[in-house]
Amino acid sequence: MDAFTAGLLQRIRNTQSDLKQARETGDDYLADVEQAELEDLQRLAAEHGVPVSAC
Numbered sequence: 001m002d003a004f005t006a007g008l009l010q011r012i013r014n015t016q017s018d019l020k021q022a023r024e025t026g027d028d029y030l031a032d033v034e035q036a037e038l039e040d041l042q043r044l045a046a047e048h049g050v051p052v053s054a055c
Helices: 003-025 028-047
Strands: none
Touching: 003 028
């Protein structure tokens, strides 16, 4: 796995964790921000052929 793929997958995992925490604490604004970030990262992964199913 190259550095780009590893870094992208790590960012996705971190964002998923942050999104979960925002939802659990009831921070709707932060949850929206994290959801948008996650969608951007998933789009980037798809554009570069990086499978995100392992995240």
